[in-house]
Amino acid sequence: MSDLVLHNYFRSSTSHRVRIALEMKGLIYRYVAHHLRHGEHLEPGYLSVNPQGLVPALVLGDGTLLTQSLAIIEYLDESEPEPPLLPKGAVGRARVRMLAQMIACDIHPVNNLRVLTSLRTVFGAGDQDVANWFRHWVNEGFGPLEKLLAGSQETGTFCHGEAPGLADICLAAQVTSNTRFSVDMSPYPTISRIHAACMALPAFQKAAPQNQIDAE
């Protein structure tokens, strides 16, 4: 795969996921930064690339637009099979997708920048309200996630066995995002252990928000 362009924001958790997958696959890409807090993703130039005006968006060499982090990551996994980000069997794949979506569908969407901004503008939420909201939905999701991980023999060094994959990507990006709202991680020893295992890997280090060109 060549001439990949990733429309991106260093702090966006969904952008972070895609960067980890690109690094794990060893793919080179051009990093185009859009500063979400300055509204750069809503400028006409970017809306003509991605009408949803969200990051991440991956543009392939032939101009094909791919959005939605999980769809992009599964595309990368199908196009560049090594190292695999999903196990081989259907039940294992369902488990990894389930763990990933517990974060990607139930935690992150309720806590992303545009929703937190709406809480402020529509309901007059202040900093403390926003932080409480963020932590509430993390805890609602991480409680059962911890239980499912700690209670399954499928869990290994990573969410599913001894190699990192799709669920670990979502877990690592979410735990990183949590630090901005001082989420107490002490109730989540398994999640914390897996996060540490991820962060020991070069791909996860390279993809981390603070190591991007637009980091503040």
Place this chain on the structure above:
Amino acid sequence: MSDLVLHNYFRSSTSHRVRIALEMKGLIYRYVAHHLRHGEHLEPGYLSVNPQGLVPALVLGDGTLLTQSLAIIEYLDESEPEPPLLPKGAVGRARVRMLAQMIACDIHPVNNLRVLTSLRTVFGAGDQDVANWFRHWVNEGFGPLEKLLAGSQETGTFCHGEAPGLADICLAAQVTSNTRFSVDMSPYPTISRIHAACMALPAFQKAAPQNQIDAE
């Protein structure tokens, strides 16, 4: 596949998606209803099945728990390949997953019952505030979805060609859910046309909320 049990609520949009997929695959399942508005999903009996206390959850014949509607649907598609719910090529698969996730990650999670309830309890939102919130996020997502569908030659009778699949499942469930908040569908002629094509099919009819045993 035998002895499938679907933990379910007639009105839940994510439950609705899984029911459509089960009907499309012609799979028989036992329907166990949990009344979300009465909090039945948070009772200890169900939490011992699914620690997240959400519906849908599919329990396989050997007791394996699968949650998260998209993970369940991809599992069904991998286990019972006919009729396929995703196209064959990686780019087409990415497109269908992208369209599905524009609904499943960007619209539905912000508008589901537990989030709307939190707006009421945390921020004192009233019926009108909740309805405005719901419609806002639908419009934020349906605007670009309409553009992507109307502007692509890949779009046919359904979201991707001439057969319904994963994106159509999410689209149909979301449009059904919209009716409860009187979303104006006139800006979305392509989405409306695809929804009508879906509802002409027996699988979509059988899976509809009003046709379930717990419908009110």
